[in-house]
Amino acid sequence: MTTLMTASVPTDAARAAVQTTVRTVVSTATPPPVAPTGDHHSLAIALFAVVVLVTLGVTLWVGRQGNAAEDFFAGGRDFTPLQNGFALSGDYLSAASFLGVAGLIALYGYDGVLYSIGFLVAWLVVLMLVAELVRNAGRYTLADVLGLRLRRRKVRAAAGGASVVVTLLYLVAQMVGAGSLVALLLGTGSPHARTWTIIAVGALMIVYVTIGGMRATTWIQIIKAFLLTGGSVLLTVLLVVRFHGDLGELMRQAAQHSGAGHRYLEPGLKYGGSITSRLDFVSLGLGLVLGTAGLPHILSRFYTVPTARAARRSTMWAIGLVGSFYLMAIVLGLGATALIGSAEVRHANSAGNTAVPLLALVLGGGNGSTGGVVLFALISAIAFATILAVVAGLTLASSAAFAHDIWAGAWRARPGREQVKNGRGRRRRGETVPASRSGKESVSEVSEQQEVMVARIAAAGIGATAIVISLFAQHLNVAFLVGLAFAVAASSNLPVLLYSLFWSRFTARGAVWAVYGGLVPAIVLVFFSPVVSGSAEALFPGLDFHWFPLENPGIVSIPLGFLAGWIGTVTSSEPADPDRFAELEVRALTGAGAA
Amino acid sequence: MPQQQTSSPGQGQRFDWWAAPAAGTPVEPAESSAAHRRSAVPAQSGPTRTDHVRTDRSAEAVVEPVAVGAPIHGPAVEPFAQSTPADPAAQAAPHASLAPLDEEPVADRTEVYREVQASAAFRQIRRSYRTFVFPITGAFLAWYLLFVAAQAGAPDLMRRAVAGPLNVAWLLGLLQFASTFLLAWLYARNARTKRDRAALGLRWDTQDQLR
Numbered sequence: 055m056t057t058l059m060t061a062s063v064p065t066d067a068a069r070a071a072v073q074t075t076v077r078t079v080v081s082t083a084t085p086p087p088v089a090p091t092g093d094h095h096s097l098a099i100a101l102f103a104v105v106v107l108v109t110l111g112v113t114l115w116v117g118r119q120g121n122a123a124e125d126f127f128a129g130g131r132d133f134t135p136l137q138n139g140f141a142l143s144g145d146y147l148s149a150a151s152f153l154g155v156a157g158l159i160a161l162y163g164y165d166g167v168l169y170s171i172g173f174l175v176a177w178l179v180v181l182m183l184v185a186e187l188v189r190n191a192g193r194y195t196l197a198d199v200l201g202l203r204l205r206r207r208k209v210r211a212a213a214g215g216a217s218v219v220v221t222l223l224y225l226v227a228q229m230v231g232a233g234s235l236v237a238l239l240l241g242t243g244s245p246h247a248r249t250w251t252i253i254a255v256g257a258l259m260i261v262y263v264t265i266g267g268m269r270a271t272t273w274i275q276i277i278k279a280f281l282l283t284g285g286s287v288l289l290t291v292l293l294v295v296r297f298h299g300d301l302g303e304l305m306r307q308a309a310q311h312s313g314a315g316h317r318y319l320e321p322g323l324k325y326g327g328s329i330t331s332r333l334d335f336v337s338l339g340l341g342l343v344l345g346t347a348g349l350p351h352i353l354s355r356f357y358t359v360p361t362a363r364a365a366r367r368s369t370m371w372a373i374g375l376v377g378s379f380y381l382m383a384i385v386l387g388l389g390a391t392a393l394i395g396s397a398e399v400r401h402a403n404s405a406g407n408t409a410v411p412l413l414a415l416v417l418g419g420g421n422g423s424t425g426g427v428v429l430f431a432l433i434s435a436i437a438f439a440t441i442l443a444v445v446a447g448l449t450l451a452s453s454a455a456f457a458h459d460i461w462a463g464a465w466r467a468r469p470g471r472e473q474v475k476n477g478r479g480r481r482r483r484g485e486t487v488p489a490s491r492s493g494k495e496s497v498s499e500v501s502e503q504q505e506v507m508v509a510r511i512a513a514a515g516i517g518a519t520a521i522v523i524s525l526f527a528q529h530l531n532v533a534f535l536v537g538l539a540f541a542v543a544a545s546s547n548l549p550v551l552l553y554s555l556f557w558s559r560f561t562a563r564g565a566v567w568a569v570y571g572g573l574v575p576a577i578v579l580v581f582f583s584p585v586v587s588g589s590a591e592a593l594f595p596g597l598d599f600h601w602f603p604l605e606n607p608g609i610v611s612i613p614l615g616f617l618a619g620w621i622g623t624v625t626s627s628e629p630a631d632p633d634r635f636a637e638l639e640v641r642a643l644t645g646a647g648a649a
Numbered sequence: 650m651p652q653q654q655t656s657s658p659g660q661g662q663r664f665d666w667w668a669a670p671a672a673g674t675p676v677e678p679a680e681s682s683a684a685h686r687r688s689a690v691p692a693q694s695g696p697t698r699t700d701h702v703r704t705d706r707s708a709e710a711v712v713e714p715v716a717v718g719a720p721i722h723g724p725a726v727e728p729f730a731q732s733t734p735a736d737p738a739a740q741a742a743p744h745a746s747l748a749p750l751d752e753e754p755v756a757d758r759t760e761v762y763r764e765v766q767a768s769a770a771f772r773q774i775r776r777s778y779r780t781f782v783f784p785i786t787g788a789f790l791a792w793y794l795l796f797v798a799a800q801a802g803a804p805d806l807m808r809r810a811v812a813g814p815l816n817v818a819w820l821l822g823l824l825q826f827a828s829t830f831l832l833a834w835l836y837a838r839n840a841r842t843k844r845d846r847a848a849l850g851l852r853w854d855t856q857d858q859l860r
Binding site (some may be wrong): 164167168172174177181182183302306309319321322326329332333335336339343363369370373377380381632633634636640643644645646647648 | 758759762763765766771774775778782785786790793794796797798800801804807808813814816818819822825826829830833834836840848849851852855856859
């Protein structure tokens with residue numbers, strides 16, 4: 055993912071140069087022809103339009119199925135584990151994973167594989183420590199879990215704020231990437247194409263979220279995950295057939311055409327340069343493994359299934375899908391190198407983002423052949439669907455955190471705690487609501503409706519903000535933002551979540567400290583790191599005020615987050631409330647009173 | 650979800666008895682649906698309630714049968730099976746028999762949770778969860794970090810060829826995939842066989858006490 059944007063960011067001149075290189079490469083036609091022709095772009099555009107129409111249709115269709123808070127934030131909680139497993143993997147596998155990881159493997163061989171592993175192992179943390187407990191203890195967001203035992207507005211504000219920050223960082227990274235990527239896939243180097251892509255993607259995601267809420271977003275994720283899996287399987291099968299099932303031969307050929315020989319299959323091509331870069335990779339790996347369990351858009355997915363057991367089973371599906379996806383990405387990355395060659399891949403896009411589409415072109419029969427054109431357009435459309443789905447999921451999570459945690463939980467100070475339920479007045483979960491609270495029901499129905507309204511407005515606002523930031527950032531190198539989002543999630547969301555779930559003495563002060571104690575260092579360290587200034591690929595290449603040597607703050611900021619939570623807790627003047635911990639613990643592990 | 654609460658243990662318990670909607674459950678009148686939905690609970694813990702809860706038994710005794718019955722299929726199904734015939738009665742009974750429970754003041758909500766938390770059944774669930782999850786989490790995090798650190802720390806070892814184009818680094822990488830799948834499967838199996846049933850029993854029971 056980090057790679058996704060790296061590529062696309064060169065100046066327009068450079069980009070134009072890349073384009074022409076591609077064309078010339080084709081005409082000289084060294085390895086299999088590898089360049090876009092007019093044909094497959096018009097087909098790709100048609101398929102993009104189909105993706106947009108289908109997703110809009112789904113949005114309108116399911117958007118009518120319910121308007122309660124539970125529908126908007128949790129999709130009515132009636133998805134099956136299989137559906138939610140697909141949706142989880144859809145939310146997780148961004149275009150950066152689809153194109154970026156395979157491209158990274160095409161360029162750097164084993165180091166790309168190494169990179170992909172962190173994304174998968176992370177799911178064990180989600181499965182074992184988070185999924186079921188969060189499903190049982192919360193209603194719509196991560197902060198709900200904390201709110202159950204730490205009933206403080208500042209805790210909600212902190213956790214909600216961290217969620218908004220994480221999703222916004224991720225969102226900007228995705229949208230800037232989307233702009234360059236779509237321009238790349240459509241073969242236009244014009245800056246207008248990129249600008250309009252960002253605006254269109256942003257507008258679409260606002261429409262999906264405001265009209266369809268979680269239900270539509272989930273279905274879009276499912277469709278996207280289905281397309282992504284199908285496309286990967288198709289390419290992998292074609293590739294493996296081409297090599298007569300001999301993966302060893304595939305590896306050998308890849309090494310041969312990589313220009314690096316046997317070093318292609320060994321660690322160190324990308325991350326092995328110096329001690330610093332190795333340490334940087336450890337830092338990145340730590341952030342990836344621990345960050346996933348703190349990503350708000352992943353956590354809120356667990357509320358779309360009815361029970362903790364269903365949450366567990368959806369995570370199992372997601373692990374299966376994500377794992378097989380990365381295995382296929384490895385094969386595809388090797389295949390791109392074997393059939394096209396690293397040099398050509400790098401020519402087409404310096405981060406390798408076009409490796410998979412180009413591979414599709416070759417596997418379909420090469421440039422000019424119908425098969426090649428169709429397959430290229432298909433893969434491009436899948437990448438486009440991937441972008442749309444991921445940004446929609448992020449926008450939804452962000453708006454939920456804003457409306458449910460910051461606005462309703464902290465600003466309006468409505469105790470987020472109780473299951474005072476359900477805008478539809480179905481009151482099915484009423485059983486855990488003490489009688490004394492039932493009087494509040496009508497009030498809370500109103501505020502739930504308001505909450506949804508605020509969430510819709512917030513989605514539009516956050517979407518607009520993301521569009522504006524992305525437009526300003528479209529010529530900057532924002533590749534580090536995804537890594538930063540994972541690092542912030544791992545440094546602020548995960549500590550506070552784990553402490554709340556497992557540490558009986560954890561206090562509100564500890565929670566606030568954990569959130570800010572992870573969030574602030576992560577952002578400050580990145581600000582003073584080589585990705586922002588002081589290097590050729592930095593955000594501000596002309597300046598140099600960096601003093602932190604690593605690009606990924608995780609190795610420092612994650613321990614700091616945990617440490618801050620611990621210090622805040624032990625220095626708390628008021629002790630933890632054992633009653634509330636009892637409630638959280640019992641509810642998290644048994645599901646009593648779960649929403 | 651209402652459906653899943655409706656899912657009475659009497660039906661489909663061999664498979665997805667947490668989530669499966671009670672297909673056979675007749676449609677209930679809307680106004681009393683909340684109460685009726687709960688009738689799934691009496692169907693299961695009905696006997697225990699009438700026996701113990703009213704006589705102010707704490708969670709332990711109520712839950713014990715379920716927790717003990719955890720070993721998958723055989724015994725655990727029994728209580729449910731027993732109580733199913735009592736269903737019609739239970740359906741009628743709850744309103745009357747539960748009314749007294751409601752008189753329990755709301756403030757005791759936290760007491761219920763404290764009591765359940767202190768109960769042997771809950772402690773057993775928690776122990777079984779933690780003794781599995783904590784060591785395994787530590788192990789796979791250590792295994793992953795060692796794997797990543799080894800790239801930096803022992804590049805020569807990583808380069809050693811194993812078979813064909815495969816070297817140690819690739820082998821370990823593929824093992825990471827394998828171990829992830831394996832641990833996920835082990836965790837799910839552990840949860841399914843060791844915890845799910847007891848946790849569900851305790852859930853209904855806790856909710857009963859909270860009413």
